[in-house]
Amino acid sequence: MEWLVLMIVIVMLLSAVAVLLMKNFMAALAALSVVSLGMSVLFVILRAPDVAMTEAAIGAGLSSLMFALALRRLGLWKD
Amino acid sequence: MRRITSALFLVGLAVLVAAVYQQMNLLVTPLAGDAINASAGQQVGAGNIVTAVVLAFRGFDTLLELTILFTAATVGGLVLGKPRADAPRDPDAGFILQAGADLFFPLLLVVGLYIILHGHLTPGGGFQGGVVLAAAFFIPVLARPGTTLDHHAVSLIEGLAGAAFILIGLLAMLGGEVFLTPLLDKGALGALFSAGTLPLLYLAVGLKVGAELAGLLAQLAATEAAD
Numbered sequence: 001m002e003w004l005v006l007m008i009v010i011v012m013l014l015s016a017v018a019v020l021l022m023k024n025f026m027a028a029l030a031a032l033s034v035v036s037l038g039m040s041v042l043f044v045i046l047r048a049p050d051v052a053m054t055e056a057a058i059g060a061g062l063s064s065l066m067f068a069l070a071l072r073r074l075g076l077w078k079d
Numbered sequence: 080m081r082r083i084t085s086a087l088f089l090v091g092l093a094v095l096v097a098a099v100y101q102q103m104n105l106l107v108t109p110l111a112g113d114a115i116n117a118s119a120g121q122q123v124g125a126g127n128i129v130t131a132v133v134l135a136f137r138g139f140d141t142l143l144e145l146t147i148l149f150t151a152a153t154v155g156g157l158v159l160g161k162p163r164a165d166a167p168r169d170p171d172a173g174f175i176l177q178a179g180a181d182l183f184f185p186l187l188l189v190v191g192l193y194i195i196l197h198g199h200l201t202p203g204g205g206f207q208g209g210v211v212l213a214a215a216f217f218i219p220v221l222a223r224p225g226t227t228l229d230h231h232a233v234s235l236i237e238g239l240a241g242a243a244f245i246l247i248g249l250l251a252m253l254g255g256e257v258f259l260t261p262l263l264d265k266g267a268l269g270a271l272f273s274a275g276t277l278p279l280l281y282l283a284v285g286l287k288v289g290a291e292l293a294g295l296l297a298q299l300a301a302t303e304a305a306d
Contacts, residue, residue, distance in 0.1 A: 073302050
C-alpha cells in the first residue's frame with residue numbers, strides 16, 4: 001500500500017512540475033487534472049470516499065472544463 | 080534583496096510550521112469525530128456519516144455554502160455578459176463527439192441522480208451528484224454549439240430548489256424545533272426512504288448545484304472566442 005501511495009505522490013509531483021514547464025496550454029491543463037485524479041485516489045486510500053468523489057468531479061472534471069473554456073475565451077486554445 | 084526577504088520568509092514559515100506541529104499531538108487527543116461516528120447513525124438515521132454531519136448537524140453551514148456558490152455563479156454570469164448577436168458561432172463538433180454526447184447524456188443523468196438520491200446511504204450526495212448533472216446537461220451544448228440551454232428553466236429550477244431547502248428548514252421551526260432540524264420518520268437504517276428529510280434536502284442541493292453550474296458553463300461556452 002505504501003508503494004502505491006509513493007507512486008501516486010511521485011506522479012502527482014511530476015505532473016505538477018509539468019504544468020509549470022509545458023508550453024502548450026491544453027497539455028498543461030491535462031497535467032493539472034492528473035494531479036487532481038491522483039489526489040482523489042489518495043483520498044480513497046485514506047478511506048474518505050466522499051472527498052474523493054468531490055475531488056474527482058470538481059477538481060478533475062469541472063475545473064479543467066472551466067479552464068479550457070477560459071483558454072478558449074482568451075484565444076490560447078491552440079498552442 | 081528580494082532573495083534575502085524570500086529566505087527570511089521561508090525560515091519564518093518553517094518555524095511556524097514546526098511550532099504548530101509541536102503544539103498539536105496528532106492522533107492522541109480524541110476529537111469530536113469519534114463521538115459523531117458513534118452517535119450519528121442512531122440520532123439521524125443516515126448510513127453515511129458525512130451526510131449526517133453536512134445536513135443534520137451543520138445544515139445551516141450547508142445553506143451558506145449554497146449561498147456562496149449562488150453568489151459566485153451570479154457574479155460569473157454578470158461578468159461574462161451576453162455575446163453579440165452577430166458573433167461567429169463555433170461549427171458543430173464531429174461525429175464522434177456528437178454520438179458520444181448522445182450516449183453520455185442519459186448515462187450521466189442516471190449516475191448523477193443515483194449519487195444524489197443515495198447520498199444518505201453511500202458516499203456522495205447533492206454536491207457531487209449536482210456536478211455530474213451539470214456535466215450531463217453541458218455535454219450536448221459542447222457537441223452542438225448552436226443549441227443553447229434554456230436559461231429560464233435553469234434559473235426556475237435553481238430558485239425552486241433553493242426555496243425548497245429553506246422551506247424544509249422553516250417547517251422544522253414551525254414545530255418548535257431549531258432551523259433545519261431533520262423531520263419525518265427516521266425509518267430503517269440503510270433503506271432508500273429513511274433518514275427523514277435528509278434525502279429531500281440533498282435532492283434540493285443537487286438540483287440547485289446542477290442548475291447553477293450548468294448555467295454557468297453554458298454561459299462560459301457562449302462567450303465569444305478571441306480571434
